[in-house]
Amino acid sequence: MATADLTRPAAVRHPADPQRPAGPMALAVGLGAVYLIWGSTYLGNRVALDSIPPLVATSARFLAAALLLFAVAALRRGPAGLLLPRRQWGGVGASGLLMVGAGSALLALGQQYVPTGLTSLVVAGMPLWVLVLRLAVGPRPSALAAVGVLGGVAGLALLFSVPTKGWHLGGMLLLVVSTMVWALGSTLSQRLHMPADHLVGTGWQMLVGGVAVAVASVVSGELGRFDLAGVTGRSWLAWTYLMLVCTVVGFSVYTWLLRNAPIQLASTYAYVNPVVAVLLGMMVLDESLSGRQVLAGAVVLASVALVIARERPRQADGLPPGKTPVAPA
Numbered sequence: 001m002a003t004a005d006l007t008r009p010a011a012v013r014h015p016a017d018p019q020r021p022a023g024p025m026a027l028a029v030g031l032g033a034v035y036l037i038w039g040s041t042y043l044g045n046r047v048a049l050d051s052i053p054p055l056v057a058t059s060a061r062f063l064a065a066a067l068l069l070f071a072v073a074a075l076r077r078g079p080a081g082l083l084l085p086r087r088q089w090g091g092v093g094a095s096g097l098l099m100v101g102a103g104s105a106l107l108a109l110g111q112q113y114v115p116t117g118l119t120s121l122v123v124a125g126m127p128l129w130v131l132v133l134r135l136a137v138g139p140r141p142s143a144l145a146a147v148g149v150l151g152g153v154a155g156l157a158l159l160f161s162v163p164t165k166g167w168h169l170g171g172m173l174l175l176v177v178s179t180m181v182w183a184l185g186s187t188l189s190q191r192l193h194m195p196a197d198h199l200v201g202t203g204w205q206m207l208v209g210g211v212a213v214a215v216a217s218v219v220s221g222e223l224g225r226f227d228l229a230g231v232t233g234r235s236w237l238a239w240t241y242l243m244l245v246c247t248v249v250g251f252s253v254y255t256w257l258l259r260n261a262p263i264q265l266a267s268t269y270a271y272v273n274p275v276v277a278v279l280l281g282m283m284v285l286d287e288s289l290s291g292r293q294v295l296a297g298a299v300v301l302a303s304v305a306l307v308i309a310r311e312r313p314r315q316a317d318g319l320p321p322g323k324t325p326v327a328p329a
Contacts, residue, residue: 039276098207
């Protein structure tokens with residue numbers, strides 16, 4: 001799951017963490033990687049869930065990814081570089097619990113019942129909920145962006161309007177709530193301090209979210225019912241791909257893009273990933289979309305494109321430096 005953050009411009013660099021400007025080729029490679037990697041997340045998630053319970057798969061994925069990111073960060077800055085000042089725990093906690101934890105867990109629960117292509121179209125509407133929250137907390141979006149939100153909501157309503165093969169009301173609702181939680185976590189995290197080092201920040205967010213989902217798997221009894229010996233090689237391969245490529249590499253590349261590219265450019269994955277996900281679902285899992293679902297998806301993606309195009313990056317007053325939001329994957 002991946003989403004655009006429209007609450008602020010590209011992450012502000014910390015004065016103590018200078019970077020050289022990225023060249024066009026590096027930006028192109030980074031964008032292409034995010035397009036392909038996060039577009040394949042839905043397929044990997046669905047295959048992993050064939051024999052691994054959703055909460056177990058999600059918590060183990062983020063905990064393992066957090067350890068890998070911490071190892072890399074420790075090699076770069078030393079173990080002391082992993083420590084966070086007290087003022088940064090609010091941002092790490094909000095984004096970790098809401099986005100990485102609740103958002104990803106709800107996505108996995110919903111995707112048990114909803115095909116990958118349809119899932120990606122529902123998730124594509126996440127930037128619209130960010131704009132809805134901004135109507136309440138500011139800064140207010142432009143008039144055309146508000147029109148985009150209304151169009152996107154209409155597209156999502158169309159997705160729900162006619163049940164088709166693979167359509168599951170409970171699963172669809174879980175996906176919508178997941179995107180709302182991501183929007184809330186993203187909005188809150190942008191108003192709080194975050195670590196200047198994106199690897200350290202992302203590692204702590206994944207650790208917090210992974211622990212929260214692990215606790216949920218124990219409380220729900222899912223962990224107790226988990227049959228490790230029953231996990232297929234196909235699911236293990238998909239889970240490993242999700243953890244290493246989609247989580248570690250994907251998150252790291254995206255947070256790098258946020259520091260080196262305009263938010264409109266970094267956010268283009270929001271309407272490219274669903275196309276990749278739909279195509280992969282058709283090729284690998286023989287999924288299909290009805291004509292109405294294709295129309296609804298086109299409305300959602302066009303609305304997201306309008307929102308991103310109209311919401312120009314603006315330097316928000318009073319935002320702490322060095323904050324890098326984590327995008328869902």
